[in-house]
Amino acid sequence: MKIGRQKDDLGGRVPPNQRLTRGWPVLHASPVPKFNPAIWSFRVWGEVENEIELTWDEFQALPPVQTQSDFHCVTGWSKLDNTWDGVSFRTVADRAAPKPTATHVLIHAEYGYTANLPIGAVLDDDVLFAWSHDGEPLEPQHGGPLRLVVPKLYAWKSAKWVRGVKFMDRDERGYWEVRGYHNKADPFREERYSWQE
Amino acid sequence: MADDPKTPQEIWALIERADERVKYASNRDEKAAYGQARELLNQAAAAAKAVPGAEKLAEQAQIRLDDLAKLESA
Numbered sequence: 508m509k510i511g512r513q514k515d516d517l518g519g520r521v522p523p524n525q526r527l528t529r530g531w532p533v534l535h536a537s538p539v540p541k542f543n544p545a546i547w548s549f550r551v552w553g554e555v556e557n558e559i560e561l562t563w564d565e566f567q568a569l570p571p572v573q574t575q576s577d578f579h580c581v582t583g584w585s586k587l588d589n590t591w592d593g594v595s596f597r598t599v600a601d602r603a604a605p606k607p608t609a610t611h612v613l614i615h616a617e618y619g620y621t622a623n624l625p626i627g628a629v630l631d632d633d634v635l636f637a638w639s640h641d642g643e644p645l646e647p648q649h650g651g652p653l654r655l656v657v658p659k660l661y662a663w664k665s666a667k668w669v670r671g672v673k674f675m676d677r678d679e680r681g682y683w684e685v686r687g688y689h690n691k692a693d694p695f696r697e698e699r700y701s702w703q704e
Numbered sequence: 705m706a707d708d709p710k711t712p713q714e715i716w717a718l719i720e721r722a723d724e725r726v727k728y729a730s731n732r733d734e735k736a737a738y739g740q741a742r743e744l745l746n747q748a749a750a751a752a753k754a755v756p757g758a759e760k761l762a763e764q765a766q767i768r769l770d771d772l773a774k775l776e777s778a
Contacts, residue, residue, distance in 0.1 A: 686767060
C-alpha cells in the first residue's frame with residue numbers, strides 16, 4: 508500500500524523558521540547502537556489486550572507500507588519528500604489491541620531514549636516504523652534498523668532505534684520533553700519549548 | 705567567553721547551544737564537542753543560580769551535565 512502526499516509546490520509545507528536541506532544531517536544524543544538481528548526484539552505492552560514481543564524476522568513479516576512525507580528538525584532544517592518503507596503504527600496497534608483506557612504512548616528506544624505521543628497522533632496514516640528511506644535500508648546513524656516516523660511533529664518525536672511501545676492511560680513526558688522541549692511539538696505552531704505550553 | 709547571561713531566555717539559549725553541540729557531536733570531534741557543551745552548561749548553571757526566576761534552568765543544566773557524564777563513560 509502506498510500512502511502520501513501528491514507533489515505540489517512548497518506553499519505551506521515548510522514550517523516557520525525552518526530551512527530546507529537536500530542532505531540529511533546526522534544528530535542524536537547517544538552513541539549509534541550495534542544491531543544484532545538474532546537478539547533484537549520489539550515489545551508492545553501496557554494498556555493493551557495483547558502484549559506482544561516480535562523478533563526482527565517477525566517484525567519484517569508484518570504487512571508493509573510505503574509513505575511519502577516531510578521531516579522537520581527542531582534544530583532548524585526540513586527535508587521534503589522522503590519515501591519511507593516499514594510497518595504502519597496502526598498495524599502494530601491493531602495486533603496489540605489498545606484498551607479503551609489507552610490515551611497516550613511512550614516510545615522506547617535504545618539507551619533509554621523515550622518519546623511521548625497522544626494516541627491520536629500515532630494512528631495517522633503517515634506514521635510508521637521505518638526500515639528504509641528513499642529505497643535504501645535505513646542507515647544506523649539515521650535510526651536503522653528501525654525508527655519511528657511522525658511527519659507532522661518535530662523529529663525528536665520520530666525516535667531512532669525503537670525497541671517498543673508502551674500504551675498508557677496518561678501522558679508521561681519523554682527524554683527531550685523532560686529536558687525543556689515542548690510536549691506536543693507541532694512545527695507549524697513552532698511548539699519548540701516547554702515554556703510555550 | 706561571552707558575557708554572562710542575565711535573563712532566563714539568555715540562559716536557555718546557552719542550554720540549547722549545548723544541546724546542539726551534543727546532538728551534532730558525531731559529525732566532528734566528539735570529545736571537543738562534549739567539552740564545549742560542558743562549558744556552556746556550567747556557564748548556564750552558574751548564571752541560573754544568580755538570576756531570579758531561573759532556578760528550573762539550573763536543574764535543566766544539571767540534567768544535561770549528568771547526561772554528558774554518562775555519554776563520556778559509555
